[in-house]
Amino acid sequence: DTAVSQTPKYLVTQMGNDKSIKCEQNLGHDTMYWYKQDSKKFLKIMFSYNNKELIINETVPNRFSPKSPDKAHLNLHINSLELGDSAVYFCASSQSSPILAFFGQGTRLTVV
């Protein structure tokens, strides 16, 4: 069974479109995250959600919005996509104490 799954694995879209990436975890964790990996492979946290509350909101554009319908899901919505949004986006989950994050396989987003 996949612990943290994200869909789609690849996403190619045009500038200006709105897209969503879905993430689900079946580990019973209480915290979920979105990370962005840029073209230089640098990983940086974007958001985390704990019990449906946003804990971290790094300085990402407000075109990005996480949405958590329940404890097992944290979807990432991106509006008005730009070329610079092209990256690999990773979902992760953990129990808040101690931190032990499990990552999904990543979604490679390409904006053309």
Add this chain to the structure above:
Amino acid sequence: AQSVTQPDIHITVSEGASLELRCNYSYGATPYLFWYVQSPGQGLQLLLKYFSGDTLVQGIKGFEAEFKRSQSSFNLRKPSVHWSDAAEYFCAVGIGNSGGGADGLTFGKGTHLIIQP
């Protein structure tokens, strides 16, 4: 804020040789420490972690890491590498609960490991 430094961007090792990947962190207390591996086109897999206790931790795939508080280091080692170890390796730091929530991980910029036949 915490930070993680992986000073080696690329490392080339011959198959069967030993490996050490360096990681230094900056944080006021003892953080939670992790090593992740990312194979080409794949997600992140946890190799090992340090929370407390024995400073030498064993992980999967024959990897180990040693926490040295005095050097703020958490270097990853393997006595004999295999061609399948070629991947990107990330050191990460987590600082645990904060106000009832979790702060996520801060990653180093990664070390690309190349295995020579």
